[in-house]
Amino acid sequence: NAGVTQTPKFRVLKTGQSMTLLCAQDMNHEYMYWYRQDPGMGLRLIHYSVGEGTTAKGEVPDGYNVSRLKKQNFLLGLESAAPSQTSVYFCASRPPGTSAYEQYFGPGTRLTVT
């Protein structure tokens, strides 16, 4: 199993550009999450999904959209990137019926918006 993978690992965008971050998991997990990590802020939940075709807002959803068309993939989109979205983005997944700590984290995507 590859676990949770994230594509790309690094990206630099100009203000106003758009991009999509891909999170993929091969563990057949129902739950998937997108977090952003900023210095001194810990991880904050952007959006999450409890199953294929469902998404929900987390703590900091503004400026992001997500889609879960396939169970194994959770896409995070930035329609018009802003410098405030410079961050490290982590994806995580979890099977149902498990405890919260049993989230499997991906390696992260470092995004810089200039």
Add this chain to the structure above:
Amino acid sequence: AQSVTQLDSHVSVSEGTPVLLRCNYSSSYSPSLFWYVQHPNKGLQLLLKYTSAATLVKGINGFEAEFKKSETSFHLTKPSAHMSDAAEYFCVVSGAGSARQLTFGSGTQLTVLP
């Protein structure tokens, strides 16, 4: 709603001396609490978890934490620091909903001096 406060953003200790990383939590229900560690440019690793069983929880690499309801604290300790312990540590509380969202503290950077 739940929250965690990590009382120190940076802690420095000498190798071989005790480590104390402080965490206070706020929750309207009986919380599940965790400590995660993140080494530089790495993903998150679960150190230990409290899920309403024993209040003194032992984790990996010699770390332990004590849940104190009266003090709403969940401090992380280790008797003797090792150079490899240098990393960022996050105190985390789990939400009560089915998605079990995790709320992260702002992190404590641990430096171990030779």
